[in-house]
Amino acid sequence: MKLPESTEWALHCVAALAQLPDEAVSAAQLAEHFALPTPYLSKQLALLVRADLLTGTTGPRGGFRLSRSASQVTLLDVVEAVDGSGDPYTCREIRQQGRGAAPPEECRERCFLAQRMRDAHVAWRESLRSVTISSLVASLSEEVRARTRASLSRHVR
Amino acid sequence: MKLPESTEWALHCVAALAQLPDEAVSAAQLAEHFALPTPYLSKQLALLVRADLLTGTTGPRGGFRLSRSASQVTLLDVVEAVDGSGDPYTCREIRQQGRGAAPPEECRERCFLAQRMRDAHVAWRESLRSVTISSLVASLSEEVRARTRASLSRHVR
Numbered sequence: 001m002k003l004p005e006s007t008e009w010a011l012h013c014v015a016a017l018a019q020l021p022d023e024a025v026s027a028a029q030l031a032e033h034f035a036l037p038t039p040y041l042s043k044q045l046a047l048l049v050r051a052d053l054l055t056g057t058t059g060p061r062g063g064f065r066l067s068r069s070a071s072q073v074t075l076l077d078v079v080e081a082v083d084g085s086g087d088p089y090t091c092r093e094i095r096q097q098g099r100g101a102a103p104p105e106e107c108r109e110r111c112f113l114a115q116r117m118r119d120a121h122v123a124w125r126e127s128l129r130s131v132t133i134s135s136l137v138a139s140l141s142e143e144v145r146a147r148t149r150a151s152l153s154r155h156v157r
Numbered sequence: 158m159k160l161p162e163s164t165e166w167a168l169h170c171v172a173a174l175a176q177l178p179d180e181a182v183s184a185a186q187l188a189e190h191f192a193l194p195t196p197y198l199s200k201q202l203a204l205l206v207r208a209d210l211l212t213g214t215t216g217p218r219g220g221f222r223l224s225r226s227a228s229q230v231t232l233l234d235v236v237e238a239v240d241g242s243g244d245p246y247t248c249r250e251i252r253q254q255g256r257g258a259a260p261p262e263e264c265r266e267r268c269f270l271a272q273r274m275r276d277a278h279v280a281w282r283e284s285l286r287s288v289t290i291s292s293l294v295a296s297l298s299e300e301v302r303a304r305t306r307a308s309l310s311r312h313v314r
Contacts, residue, residue, distance in 0.1 A: 001158050001240055002158060003158050003247070005247065007246060008251055008270070015270065032255060032256050033256050034257060035251070075273055075274070086158075089164060089165070094169055094192070094193065095169065095191075102301065113232075116293070117285075121281070123280040123283070124280055127276055127279075128273070128274075131276075136270070144259065
């Protein structure tokens with residue numbers, strides 16, 4: 001069970017953009033900031049736009065910014081923008097197959113195993129949903145935030 | 158983020174074996190019970206043996222049984238026997254890369270994002286660890302358990 005490598009990219013980009021709420025930052029700037037390949041990072045940023053977490057603008061001053069307050073964006077939002085919201089456990093109803101098959105009338109409710117696997121996925125989602133990007137950024141030192149701004153802001157340079 | 162298809166197989170097999178605590182059940186019997194391909198199921202059963210959840214014996218009366226009480230086996234044990242115990246999130250320390258790189262002395266602790274992703278994985282694991290196979294089997298109706306025994310026991314047939 002693996003999240004895509006780009007999950008780390010998306011999380012760091014959103015956390016970085018939350019530190020420059022008044023500016024648009026281009027994919028090329030973010031790629032340089034984290035030493036990531038621009039074309040592939042651009043695809044991940046497009047997923048964040050599609051999930052309505054970022055807005056993208058074009059033009060010489062264009063780029064990406066959070067579409068709403070960082071207090072309204074959770075880790076779950078970012079992770080699911082990249083990886084989807086599906087349960088990692090897939091129930092293919094093998095309880096209804098083979099010599100031990102349960103009859104359909106016994107299977108109106110979700111399989112007892114799938115239920116418990118779902119409970120665990122809910123616990124995972126709730127944990128990620130409880131963490132806002134704003135709370136994470138607030139936990140960073142002023143030194144870290146100043147470095148992010150110095151690297152990414154068009155105004156500082 | 159996906160668990161392997163065989164997770165469902167392993168969970169159902171362990172739950173079935175817990176209903177026949179005094180018998181060894183062969184891979185072929187389990188495969189027939191759930192209409193699964195015996196060779197691939199055998200590989201999954203071998204993973205459960207390697208994780209010390211099942212013991213396997215050979216010979217005409219040989220087969221698999223739980224290696225300990227079903228009250229001592231959790232969903233987490235079974236899932237991790239098949240899929241490993243790794244965190245689905247991989248931190249490749251991109252915080253230390255690129256123009257925004259944090260210096261090593263700032264990175265003695267785990268990245269703030271990896272920490273929170275780890276918290277979610279811990280919540281997932283705790284949820285699965287809280288469910289024993291014995292509690293699941295106890296929740297099944299007597300009708301279901303009788304059908305399992307009728308399909309899998311060498312004594313009943």
